[in-house]
Amino acid sequence: MKSNKIFISGDEAVAQGVRLSRPHVIAAYPITPQTITVERLSEMCEAGEMDGEYMHVESEHSAISAAMGASSVGARTFTASSSQGLLYMAEGLHYCSGGRWPVVMMNANRSVALPWSIYGDQRDSLSLLDCGWIQVYVEDAQEALDMIIQAYKIAEHKDVLTPMMVNLDGFILTHTYELVEIPEQKMVDEFLPSFQTPNKMSFEEPKNLGFSSKPDDNTEFKYQQNKAMFDAIDVIRDVDQEFADKFGRKYHDMVEEYRCEDAEVVLVALGSVCGTIRVVVDKMRAEGKKVGLLKIRYIRPFPETEVKDLAKRVNAIGVIDKDISFGYEGTVYTNVNSAISKIDKYVYKSNFVGGLGGRDITKDEIEEMFNKLISGVENKSEEKVEFFSLNVETND
């Protein structure tokens, strides 16, 4: 395969992935650290490098509304946001998933005000887990580009018809330049045929879109929406395999296990910090410590089977959360813990909350987390939830 590698940022990689996916309509409002993505797309539409129409909207609420409207009549659509902008979309996010419109969105993970912060954490998207969107988190710019292309194929699948959010860490991924392979348009076209909406109307097949429901049928709609999310798991697997066969890059479906084969202690995380954890795992493995990483790629649908399978094989699981659900614990931990509780075995568990508002997560801190998990198993400790960079437990 001919190599076409260029040195670009995560934001630009997303824009390239969108260009290759040939959306008909892009409706987005710029917000740091997503801005470069929508600037590039706007430029590409203006220069005629892509056929889609870029709609200049006055807000994120309008962006998701326009994207939904276009998607409902069969257009492939894209939007992008971050932080406050994503939250301003929140009403539309539920509306969009309920309408079963397969909009694809890029979200640049950024902290949520107050205090005002443009820096990265994952509180924006994790606070919206229940809005009915498929959520995937990527680790580098290549994965960001590839997942935009995969996202359309997954979201538009007849068994899924659910919008999808591709999350990449603000600044750490959006503003870091690295080598990215740009797939050939012809190959992307072969992989991703045009979207065929099931909403097409005719006299033979009349339809009703965006309707009301009553108490006697609402639950049926919500059942179908939930079932589609579960059915997406098989589609995610198939699409990833087909992508690997076509482009030679495989992303291990719902989760990726790194050096977990014989691991005793494992850290679970989402997004770019997984890269740093790999480096620490390699160092500690060289010292004879049996540690590993579980990279959660999809948190909706949730990889329950994979988490349970791992929990059966290990002694301790720590979860890094760049998020906190005030009054309880990190949201990723709550989800992982729910899966672990369904197996009949003692596993020492710990939640490491940190990296908030852009604070660096260092290799030393990650090594300390692994060491805490190792000693937690030895002492048969109760679970711990801590703000790791402050070295305090949440209930202190």
Place this chain on the structure above:
Amino acid sequence: MKEIRWHGRGGQGGFTASRLLGIAASIHGGKHALAFPSFGPERRGAPVLAFTKIDDTKIHDRSEVQHSDYVVVMDETLIVAGFENGIKSGATILINTENIERYQSSLKNFKLVGLDATSLAMEVLGRPITNTAMYGALAAASGLVSLEAALASIRTEMNPKLAALNEKIVERAFDTINAQATGC
């Protein structure tokens, strides 16, 4: 992995230089690289940092640069209290200065390289934009990338007219530092 820290002021092209080095090392040098600015808002004239990481294999480490092997200073007024933090002992520091001797005692734990990049930039570009001069100096002093790769990165990133001038600057800076090293 080699880590490079760039000091400049907003508008001086420090982040561009960090990317040029990444392009030279990866696209034209067969290695892997990450290049990124100090995260957050920036404004013209304010002190800004940029970073490049270079390695033979794919770089997974996304944590901040805390142990620089090379530091490039495009404006010597940026050498203030705390400057030495996060620099490896014995690291090479390249400074845009007419007089490198003045730093020998205050930065004695490091290898110092000086270049009057401002004069060179004024002569070739007619503007005191010193990023490519310091980039050429770094290529010569570090061997992280070859001169050919450095020049190729300029052609990859800049329009032909600007590239021609900046290639000239890189080459002049590279030769000047090489001449210093060989004592001729």
